[in-house]
Amino acid sequence: MKKYRILICVVALATVILSAIFITYAWYINVDRVTDMKFNILQIDSLVTLYEANDDNFNGIPNLVDLGNENKYYKPEANAQVDYEKRYYDENYSFDYVDQRYALSQDSKANLLNSITISSAAPSKIYGYKFEVINYVGLDNKLQFEFIKEESYTADTTILKDFEARLGIVDANANVLFSNWTSFSNGTSYSGFKLNPLANPITIPATTGTLNVGRLDLWLQIRIKPDATNHQISDFILPKYRITLSCEMSEQKNTA
Numbered sequence: 001m002k003k004y005r006i007l008i009c010v011v012a013l014a015t016v017i018l019s020a021i022f023i024t025y026a027w028y029i030n031v032d033r034v035t036d037m038k039f040n041i042l043q044i045d046s047l048v049t050l051y052e053a054n055d056d057n058f059n060g061i062p063n064l065v066d067l068g069n070e071n072k073y074y075k076p077e078a079n080a081q082v083d084y085e086k087r088y089y090d091e092n093y094s095f096d097y098v099d100q101r102y103a104l105s106q107d108s109k110a111n112l113l114n115s116i117t118i119s120s121a122a123p124s125k126i127y128g129y130k131f132e133v134i135n136y137v138g139l140d141n142k143l144q145f146e147f148i149k150e151e152s153y154t155a156d157t158t159i160l161k162d163f164e165a166r167l168g169i170v171d172a173n174a175n176v177l178f179s180n181w182t183s184f185s186n187g188t189s190y191s192g193f194k195l196n197p198l199a200n201p202i203t204i205p206a207t208t209g210t211l212n213v214g215r216l217d218l219w220l221q222i223r224i225k226p227d228a229t230n231h232q233i234s235d236f237i238l239p240k241y242r243i244t245l246s247c248e249m250s251e252q253k254n255t256a
Helices: 002-036
Strands: 044-053 095-105 109-114 117-121 126-135 141-147 163-170 176-178 193-195 202-204 214-224 233-237 241-246
Touching: 044 109, 044 241, 095 109, 126 241, 141 214, 163 193, 176 214, 202 214
Parallel strands: none
Antiparallel strands: 044 095, 044 126, 109 241, 117 233, 126 214, 141 193, 141 202, 141 241, 163 176, 163 214
């Protein structure tokens, strides 16, 4: 009987040892597989909101905000997402909501395209717009703004040559750093062009100041040249602009 009990204990011990070996091996194989798995995460997750400046004088300086209603300059549509808490500077100028679009991509690049129509233009008048770019992804993004060349765009280049544009970055003190004025056309052709106030690509940071998201505001100004040959232009559709957001981070591996 004693030998029988010893045999049972030996068999039980061997079973426990073999089970432990099997479980350890299975865990190792599973961890190794998980380590090699790749997860696609959003590299671009931004909200871009376009506003048009209220500028009674058309001199490039929008009207001041009504101090009795600090959010009056927004005037968003009911379905527009406007986050008043995500400002990194004090806005003193009046703008009206025009359009809002998301840029979402698991790839390293996303494009937003839109167009602007100048309803009534005259020499020396400046038409202003503002882009609010909010970066939710938690990674720095690069932004490129350009007016693009499309085969379907057939506007009169003799009119287009009278238009020029510049882009500005709003800093934390509400100062706007502008690029140089760039003409749309040389009078005979239009090939598209980029606008950049800085020597390097524009960075939309992962976070801005005390905000838990990144944010950067841009001013776009379009004017009719003082020496324009077309003195009155109505309902003129400009070439489409493209905002490209990009991120250098590639697919990440889970190394846990």
